[in-house]
Amino acid sequence: MAETKKVCELFDCGHRACGGCGAAxxxxxxxxxxxxxxxxxxxxxxMEVFSTPYPETxxxxxxxxxxFENAAAVASGIDAALKKQGRREKIIIMAGDGATFDxxxxxxxxxxxxxxxxxxxxxxxxxxxxxGIQRSGATPYDASTTTSPAGKCSFGNKRxxxxxxxxLAAHGAxxxxxxxxxxxxxxxxxxDKAINTPGPCYVQxxxxxxxxxxxxxxxxxxxxxxxxxxxxxxxxxMVDGKVTKVKKVVRKPVEEYLKTQKRFRHLxxxxxxxxxIAAIQTIADKNAEKxxxxxxxxxxx
Amino acid sequence: MMEITEGSHAVAEAVxxxxxxxxxxxxxxxxxxxxxxLADFVANCQLDAEYITVENELSALSACVGASAAGSRTYSxxxxxxxxxMTEVVFNAAGMRLPIVMSIANRAVGAPLSIWNDMQDSISxxxxxxxxxxxxxxxxxxxxxxxxxKVAEDPSIQLPAFVxxxxxxxxxTYEPIDMLSQEQVDKYLPKFNPAEKLDAKDPIxxxxxxxxxxxxxxRYEMDQAQKRAKEVIAKAGKEFGTLFxxxxxxxxxxxxxxxxxxxxxxxxxxxxxVKDAIDEMRAAGKKVGLLKIRVFRPFPSEEIARALSKxxxxxxxDKNISLGAKGxxxxxxxxxxxxxxxxxxxxxxxxxxxxxxxKKDIKEIVSLCEKEIGDQFYGLRKELI
Amino acid sequence: xxxxxxxxxxxxxxxDNKTGSWRVFKPSVDHEKCSKCGxxxxxxxxxxxxxxxxxxxxxxxxxxxxxxxxAIECPKEAITMNQExx
Numbered sequence: 001m002a003e004t005k006k007v008c009e010l011f012d013c014g015h016r017a018c019g020g021c022g023a024a025x026x027x028x029x030x031x032x033x034x035x036x037x038x039x040x041x042x043x044x045x046x047m048e049v050f051s052t053p054y055p056e057t058x059x060x061x062x063x064x065x066x067x068f069e070n071a072a073a074v075a076s077g078i079d080a081a082l083k084k085q086g087r088r089e090k091i092i093i094m095a096g097d098g099a100t101f102d103x104x105x106x107x108x109x110x111x112x113x114x115x116x117x118x119x120x121x122x123x124x125x126x127x128x129x130x131x132g133i134q135r136s137g138a139t140p141y142d143a144s145t146t147t148s149p150a151g152k153c154s155f156g157n158k159r160x161x162x163x164x165x166x167x168l169a170a171h172g173a174x175x176x177x178x179x180x181x182x183x184x185x186x187x188x189x190x191x192d193k194a195i196n197t198p199g200p201c202y203v204q205x206x207x208x209x210x211x212x213x214x215x216x217x218x219x220x221x222x223x224x225x226x227x228x229x230x231x232x233x234x235x236x237x238m239v240d241g242k243v244t245k246v247k248k249v250v251r252k253p254v255e256e257y258l259k260t261q262k263r264f265r266h267l268x269x270x271x272x273x274x275x276x277i278a279a280i281q282t283i284a285d286k287n288a289e290k291x292x293x294x295x296x297x298x299x300x301x
Numbered sequence: 302m303m304e305i306t307e308g309s310h311a312v313a314e315a316v317x318x319x320x321x322x323x324x325x326x327x328x329x330x331x332x333x334x335x336x337x338x339l340a341d342f343v344a345n346c347q348l349d350a351e352y353i354t355v356e357n358e359l360s361a362l363s364a365c366v367g368a369s370a371a372g373s374r375t376y377s378x379x380x381x382x383x384x385x386x387m388t389e390v391v392f393n394a395a396g397m398r399l400p401i402v403m404s405i406a407n408r409a410v411g412a413p414l415s416i417w418n419d420m421q422d423s424i425s426x427x428x429x430x431x432x433x434x435x436x437x438x439x440x441x442x443x444x445x446x447x448x449x450x451k452v453a454e455d456p457s458i459q460l461p462a463f464v465x466x467x468x469x470x471x472x473x474t475y476e477p478i479d480m481l482s483q484e485q486v487d488k489y490l491p492k493f494n495p496a497e498k499l500d501a502k503d504p505i506x507x508x509x510x511x512x513x514x515x516x517x518x519x520r521y522e523m524d525q526a527q528k529r530a531k532e533v534i535a536k537a538g539k540e541f542g543t544l545f546x547x548x549x550x551x552x553x554x555x556x557x558x559x560x561x562x563x564x565x566x567x568x569x570x571x572x573x574x575v576k577d578a579i580d581e582m583r584a585a586g587k588k589v590g591l592l593k594i595r596v597f598r599p600f601p602s603e604e605i606a607r608a609l610s611k612x613x614x615x616x617x618x619d620k621n622i623s624l625g626a627k628g629x630x631x632x633x634x635x636x637x638x639x640x641x642x643x644x645x646x647x648x649x650x651x652x653x654x655x656x657x658x659x660k661k662d663i664k665e666i667v668s669l670c671e672k673e674i675g676d677q678f679y680g681l682r683k684e685l686i
Numbered sequence: 687x688x689x690x691x692x693x694x695x696x697x698x699x700x701x702d703n704k705t706g707s708w709r710v711f712k713p714s715v716d717h718e719k720c721s722k723c724g725x726x727x728x729x730x731x732x733x734x735x736x737x738x739x740x741x742x743x744x745x746x747x748x749x750x751x752x753x754x755x756x757a758i759e760c761p762k763e764a765i766t767m768n769q770e771x772x
Contacts, residue, residue: 036501037501038501039371039499039501041367048510049510052508052509052510053509053510054509054510054511054512054515055509055515057506057509059504059506061501061504062499062500062501062503062504062505062506062507063499063505063506063507064367064499064506064507064508065506065507065508065509066366066367066390066393066397067363067390067393069359070359070363070366073355073359073360073363073364073367074363074364074366074367074370075367076353076355076360076363076364076367077323077325077353077363077364077365077366077367077368077369077371077375078367078370078371078499079367080322080323080351080364080368080373081322081323081351081367081368081369081371081372081373081375082371084322084323084349084350084351084373085322085371085373089499089500089501106356106359107356107359107360107363109356110355110356110357110360111360113356114354
């Protein structure tokens with residue numbers, strides 16, 4: 001039997017994430033990029049819960065969980081303490097979209113405004129997953145969640161996704177990026193850049209959730225790719241508030257993404273909702289225009 | 302060194318001498334002079350700390366949680382609305398066993414909004430697991446900060462602590478203070494060096510979640526630490542006395558209590574007024590005494606029962622009320638401590654929202670207690686009701 | 687074992703939880719097709735895929751939850767998921 005070489009994983013096996021969990025993969029990739037000289041501040045949410053039921057912890061770096069809304073404030077305190085103690089560990093905040101877009105807004109705004117040195121990673125699975133799939137400020141238009149359910153009088157979530165990257169760039173964050181577990185090398189590169197940029201940096205990582213979005217766990221990466229290929233998720237970097245790098249795609253119609261997930265099933269069954277699908281296509285088209293997502297194909301002579 | 306200084310400034314100076322590495326600050330009347338003085342110290346290189354101007358009180362205490370977990374001595378101050386806003390973190394910090402010290406310039410809580418003194422704020426959080434010290438005057442307010450850090454950081458305790466002193470009455474009043482020197486404080490209060498902290502050299506996960514299999518025992522451990530605190534306070538308080546001449550080993554202080562027929566139980570600045578009233582009543586032949594509670598958590602139940610065992614009657618003063626229950630927290634807990642005794646215990650809710658209490662009010666309360674009239678609000682303006 | 691006050695723990699104990707017991711489907715790697723790209727290791731949410739001395743990648747079946755991401759993403763389609771017999 002062949003000998004196995006073990007890779008140094010800083011996010012250990014035995015955690016209780018669903019099979020195929022996008023957030024678990026994000027935790028692995030981020031800690032790989034960050035290395036051992038890291039302190040992780042985790043908000044309440046799926047990641048914190050599946051990784052730390054006392055006494056089992058999956059974290060092999062120093063890690064702290066306080067509450068739901070205050071990771072950025074806790075990180076601010078750690079930043080101050082490390083400065084005073086002359087220590088060089090890097091601080092990484094890991095928080096879901098609920099903790100980031102909604103309940104954590106105040107502490108995030110304060111921490112970014114004060115310019116603390118940390119990297120804020122939002123693992124975005126587009127709803128409050130740990131509590132059973134409720135709508136957050138990151139839930140996309142028309143997604144069905146338990147608090148924005150599709151029904152006879154509703155097509156699901158009525159509002160578009162809050163533009164957190166823009167909000168944090170407006171706070172003067174020197175480096176802001178979006179990434180996806182579908183492109184792990186790119187994700188790790190961005191995390192590395194954020195860690196090595198002094199000041200408060202933000203990386204929003206798309207982490208599809210098989211349980212919450214309604215697809216088989218094996219499709220997690222494929223669906224993450226489709227989000228990008230349809231323009232509903234844009235992968236980009238912003239340096240000092242200006243978009244510098246964008247992942248360009250040959251765009252597919254949004255329908256190819258929507259039909260893979262139960263949370264959008266009401267747009268197709270019992271009846272196809274052309275107006276809603278068109279509205280979502282417009283969102284994708286606007287993203288493409290705003291970020292320059294489309295690869296310009298050469299015109300036929 | 303003797304100096305005449307405003308209560309807030311004395312507290313700020315005491316904190317400065319404790320050498321916190323991280324101070325988080327959010328302004329709220331009547332604590333503002335404390336955080337302003339600390340900012341001044343930092344700006345003038347008199348305090349080598351990171352000073353974080355947070356965006357609200359929840360973040361103020363959260364920053365302390367992070368700093369303390371990372372191994373730095375940390376400090377914040379608040380009151381009233383601010384304390385209630387950070388309530389979630391108050392419970393969290395105690396459960397995480399982080400020895401944060403926070404000054405509370407006691408103030409009434411809204412609604413209705415009030416900036417004036419009573420003790421509702423800190424009393425309302427008596428279940429959270431923080432040690433609670435109450436100062437009678439600004440000397441105590443100052444000294445209790447040194448004591449609080451020493452006890453909180455004791456490896457057998459590791460609980461955060463409130464040092465409470467009445468807003469405006471103490472915080473904004475000038476009194477003569479014997480302020481310790483840096484050398485003296487360094488002798489008394491060693492560097493903060495927790496056995497466990499956030500450190501890449503020894504990775505630990507802080508703040509995990511506990512299933513029903515474990516949660517009860519975690520809370521039991523906290524209660525045990527509270528109980529152990531009595532001895533640790535006694536030891537640290539005695540050492541303070543030996544070094545600096547003011548003994549804080551007792552959680553209670555008796556004033557003319559030994560032969561008192563009426564024993565008044567009170568906390569905070571009102572004790573000064575009570576002592577003056579007692580002097581006058583004694584001169585007129587009435588045997589009244591005071592049992593001052595300086596430490597409310599851990600609550601010195603047995604000690605209180607013992608101290609009051611020779612009185613004929615007990616009058617408990619509360620600048621707080623548990624609405625819908627039989628009075629204020631101190632009366633309820635004192636009465637519980639006296640369970641089994643036939644000595645009548647009467648509670649008086651007074652001074653809420655900064656209503657002034659005079660010596661004549663104390664004398665009136667003693668008279669009421671003698672007539673077995675009590676367990677009511679004192680000083681109600683009947684014309685308003 | 688006595689509690690760690692403050693509800694804290696050092697690393698290691700998550701490994702006591704053998705998530706391999708969750709599995710319904712089990713991955714099987716065809717070494718003939720495998721190009722040793724390591725994509726399966728990169729994308730495994732458990733981090734339980736390990737490289738052996740010959741450069742092939744094998745899941746640790748004590749922890750593999752059988753999610754099937756590796757099978758879908760393998761560029762050489764070298765991994766198949768089969769219902770496990772229990």
